[in-house]
Amino acid sequence: EIVLTQSPATLSLSPGERATLSCRASQSIASHLAWYQQKPGQAPRLLIYAASTRATGIPARFSGSGSGTDFTLTISSLEPEDYGLYYCHQRSIWPPAFGQGTKLELK
Amino acid sequence: EVQLVESGGGLVQPGRSLRLSCAASGYTFIHHAMHWVRQAPGKGLEWVSGISWNSGSKGYADSVRGRFTISRDNAQNSLYLQMNSLRAEDTAFYYCVKDNGPYYDSTGDWHFDYWGQGILVSVSS
Numbered sequence: 001e002i003v004l005t006q007s008p009a010t011l012s013l014s015p016g017e018r019a020t021l022s023c024r025a026s027q028s029i030a031s032h033l034a035w036y037q038q039k040p041g042q043a044p045r046l047l048i049y050a051a052s053t054r055a056t057g058i059p060a061r062f063s064g065s066g067s068g069t070d071f072t073l074t075i076s077s078l079e080p081e082d083y084g085l086y087y088c089h090q091r092s093i094w095p096p097a098f099g100q101g102t103k104l105e106l107k
Numbered sequence: 108e109v110q111l112v113e114s115g116g117g118l119v120q121p122g123r124s125l126r127l128s129c130a131a132s133g134y135t136f137i138h139h140a141m142h143w144v145r146q147a148p149g150k151g152l153e154w155v156s157g158i159s160w161n162s163g164s165k166g167y168a169d170s171v172r173g174r175f176t177i178s179r180d181n182a183q184n185s186l187y188l189q190m191n192s193l194r195a196e197d198t199a200f201y202y203c204v205k206d207n208g209p210y211y212d213s214t215g216d217w218h219f220d221y222w223g224q225g226i227l228v229s230v231s232s
Contacts, residue, residue: 034218036152043202043222044152050216087152091217095168098152 002026004088006099012107019075021102023066023088031067032092038101039084047086048073078104109133111203111223118229119193129186129203129223136184137161140206142219143177143188145199145228155201156188157211166212171197193230200225 003026013019023033031051036044046055048064051071061076075082083106088099115127127143142157156177158165165177176189186203203223206213 032215036219043224044219045222046218046220049207049218049220055220089152089218091214094212094214095166096154098154100151 001095002029002090002093002097004090004097004099006086006088006102008102009100010103010105012105013078014107015078015080017078017107019073019078019082019104021073021086021104023071023073023099025069025071025090027093028068029090029092032090033064033066033071034089034091035064035073036087036089037082037084038087044087075104109205109221111205111221113201113203113223113226116201116226116228118231120232121194121230123193124189124191125193125228127188127190127201127203127226127228131184131186131203131205134205137181138209140209140211140213141179141186142204142206142211143186144202144204144219144222145197146202146225147196147199150199153199157206158186159211160209164211190228193228195230197228198230200227 005024007022033051035048038044052064063074065072086102110132112130119125140159143155145155156167158177174192178187202225204219205221207220208217
């Protein structure tokens with residue numbers, strides 16, 4: 001089973017700052033990684049798939065990169081609506097797995 | 108607009124059963140696999156079960172195999188999860204999730220592209 005480890009657990013930043021979230025896989029998953037955003041009381045929303053492809057309607061300030069075992073989600077300039085939980089997810093190897101999440105909070 | 112609406116959750120005693128339903132709309136239901144993903148309060152996401160477009164293949168997490176049964180009705184655009192022998196550790200929000208492909212266990216760049224709002228299942232005496 002693949003284990004996804006996200007870091008940091010919590011990231012405290014101000015609006016306008018750049019956010020960098022990491023996800024590391026326990027073995028290579030090529031580019032088969034997705035990122036989801038979850039706000040309090042809401043369902044997760046797909047942001048990025050195939051490591052770097054933005055989902056429909058996702059703003060250009062969100063970008064993904066990486067392959068193999070190391071992946072990054074970058075938010076170029078934080079907007080107030082970007083605060084919440086972020087999860088990485090793989091379906092390269094069955095069963096599917098999620099990271100434990102990174103909480104992006106207002107500094 | 109894709110909509111996934113869960114129903115059937117609530118408070119249930121350990122050992123009892125519950126059936127979740129999910130009504131899908133806004134896309135061609137029969138073309139896509141479907142899943143249930145759960146999230147214990149304050150915890151992370153856990154894949155529970157998946158079913159392919161034609162019900163030809165189904166899968167379960169080890170934690171629920173033998174107790175939960177997934178099914179779908181393509182004529183009704185509906186997904187179900189029959190949960191038997193419920194345990195306290197099954198307490199969670201359960202999300203109905205759409206796959207972007209037809210087979211629940213496809214590997215590669217397949218992903219969960221739409222999620223329902225979730226429904227709470229609470230198992231307690």
